[in-house]
Amino acid sequence: MPEPDDGLVPIGRVGRPHGLDGAFFVERASEDEQRWVVGATVIVDGEPAVITLSRRAGGGRRAIRLDRAVERGAELAVPRSDLPEPGPDSYYAFELVGLTVVDESGRELGRVVTVHSGLANDNLELDAGTLVPLIEDAIREIDVEAGRVVVAAGFLGG
Template sequence: MPIGRVGRPHGLDGAFVVEHASDDDRRWQVGASLHVDGAPATIEVSRRVGSGRRAIRLDRPVERGAELTVERSELPSPEPDTYYAFQLVGLVVVDEGRDPLGRVIAVHPGAANDNLELEDGRLVPLIEDAVRSVDLEGRTIVVDRGFLG
């Protein structure tokens, strides 16, 4: 699972700013393991820099733009009725009459709420009134058709 991307260098000690850094501070602790473009690495230095951004140094050199990831198995279980975005991508969206509306191709963050993007480009706001239920095992999301954008 992506947790950030190698950004510009920060300081003279080999650290870099993490772009699109995960908000989970446990990911950035000294000694934490992660993957850089699929290869394992360990965090040696971690600090907050301007505007609260995260800067880290790893146990090996990395290229700017490289993706920082962790294994899905390392993610904590979400709270009840909450989901990771990756869990929703690919699910079939149906209306309350079970008529198919399409598959989720992306989850977009928003200022007020996130939105599910269906394969035809329509958006469904991730709010309680619009999303009636999510069944991960059944691979379906039931929505109120009136909220399709």
């Protein structure tokens, strides 16, 4: 499976302004608190920017200020090499996007277009809109290198 463009991993998007000090809400913010510490560097429009202020705001959402102006909607990213290696049987969501999903007989069910975080479990969304829960009863194998996810036979009613 291909890595994100330029080896960068999205960690959020510049959202609407928050306050009068140049801060903005981060849309789809990474849950990794280390990404948002003051002094951390993020990549915006291909150029580094340093976080100069970080706080929780309305509803616990992340708000930050950078050392330079950025456009609303711009992607915030970090180099893939800055991420710790996931543990055994653990994956980053971006690693699963694009994988082919098949049942145990090899019948193709679709491709992963996004991963939805949930309270009880995460779900893979396939290109046809089907949701596959990331639970042991449903997922038999994830092979990022081979680019596929194997789903338990009959789990999706096929």
